[in-house]
Amino acid sequence: KAGVTQTPRYLIKTRGQQVTLSCSPISGHRSVSWYQQTPGQGLQFLFEYFSETQRNKGNFPGRFSGRQFSNSRSEMNVSTLELGDSALYLCASSLEGDGRYEQYFGPGTRLTVT
Amino acid sequence: QKEVEQDPGPLSVPEGAIVSLNCTYSNSAFQYFMWYRQYSRKGPELLMYTYSSGNKEDGRFTAQVDKSSKYISLFIRDSQPSDSATYLCAMSARPDTGRRALTFGSGTRLQVQP
Numbered sequence: 001k002a003g004v005t006q007t008p009r010y011l012i013k014t015r016g017q018q019v020t021l022s023c024s025p026i027s028g029h030r031s032v033s034w035y036q037q038t039p040g041q042g043l044q045f046l047f048e049y050f051s052e053t054q055r056n057k058g059n060f061p062g063r064f065s066g067r068q069f070s071n072s073r074s075e076m077n078v079s080t081l082e083l084g085d086s087a088l089y090l091c092a093s094s095l096e097g098d099g100r101y102e103q104y105f106g107p108g109t110r111l112t113v114t
Numbered sequence: 115q116k117e118v119e120q121d122p123g124p125l126s127v128p129e130g131a132i133v134s135l136n137c138t139y140s141n142s143a144f145q146y147f148m149w150y151r152q153y154s155r156k157g158p159e160l161l162m163y164t165y166s167s168g169n170k171e172d173g174r175f176t177a178q179v180d181k182s183s184k185y186i187s188l189f190i191r192d193s194q195p196s197d198s199a200t201y202l203c204a205m206s207a208r209p210d211t212g213r214r215a216l217t218f219g220s221g222t223r224l225q226v227q228p
Contacts, residue, residue, distance in 0.1 A: 004157075033214060043158075043202065043218040056215050090157055094214060101146055101209035103216060105157040 001027060004093050004106030012112045018079040021109045025072050025093030031055075032074040033103060034066060037088040046089075049074055050096065078111075086113045117141050120203055120219030128227050133190040137203035137219045140184065144205040144217070147179050149188045152200045152221070161201075162188065193226045200224070 005024045013019050025032050033056075034046040045058040049068035066076040072093075078085055088110050092103035120137045127133055135149075146165055150158035162177040164170045164186075170177045176189040186205075190197055203219040 006157075031214060033216075035216075042220045043204075043216075045215040045217070048214050056213065058215065092216075094209075101206070101214065102148060102160055102163040103214070104160055105150070107157045110155075 004091055004104055006089075006091050006106040006109050008109060009107065010110050010112075012114065013081050014114055015081055015083060017081050018077060019081060019111060020075055020077045021089055021091075021111075023074045023076075023091030023093075023106060025074070025091075026095075026104055028095065029093035029104075030072050030096045031094040032068055032072065033092045033094070034074070034076050035090045035092065035105075036060075037090055037108070038086075043090070046076065081113045083113050086111060115140065116220075117217050118203065118205065118219045121222055122220055124223040124225055126225045126227060127193055129193060129195060131193050131226075133193050133197070133224060133226075135188045135190075135201050135203075135222050135224070137186050138184055139186075139205060139217075141205075141207070141217070142181075142184070143207040145181075146206045146209055147177070147186050148204045148216070149175075149177055150202040150204060151197075152202060154199075158202055193224075195226045195228050198224060198226050 031050045033048040048056040068074045088108040090108045092105045094103045149162040152158045167181045174191045178187040200221040202221045204216040
């Protein structure tokens with residue numbers, strides 16, 4: 001079974017621009033979560049989607065948004081990019097049901113803001 | 115104070131040694147505990163997943179949870195150079211009620227010397 005895939009793998013953007021990142025979960029997984037990883041703050045939760053609805057949201061500004069499609073694929077968008085948004089953005093999917101809550105991560109998208 | 119504390123290392127051991135990695139946490143609501151391994155410039159890979167207190171073994175890996183002490187451990191037996199990576203502990207409160215956000219430790223960098 002294929003793992004979580006994320007595109008693109010690398011991005012370079014300029015301050016003030018916006019960016020959209022994509023995530024395809026493991027087949028059959030309906031929950032998708034997004035995390036930001038930086039050297040200073042580590043891994044921090046952004047938001048989680050299930051059945052096209054945002055179920056949980058972390059402590060990030062409104063410039064960070066996301067959505068989930070009917071096939072469980074998810075996108076996250078960051079508007080008005082700032083230098084501090086440079087990070088590895090990770091998507092994780094989780095099987096819903098049978099008491100299985102572990103999350104499986106994709107390889108991440110490395111975003112550099114200049 | 116962070117909710118999850120983890121010694122960043124680096125931890126350097128000879129090949130074949132038993133490695134002990136630990137995390138402490140302050141939020142008594144945490145009930146699900148995970149260990150991830152992350153190689154440089156890759157996404158985190160799920161190693162172990164446990165619920166509540168007790169031990170769980172999988173091959174060379176053993177995870178322990180002591181909820182009374184708010185302390186979790188990961189033991190690696192017969193460590194190999196390929197185990198050299200950053201190990202992250204993660205935990206969540208009640209994913210069965212939809213609260214799936216993972217709170218991560220800062221990660222411990224492990225180096226296994228041949």
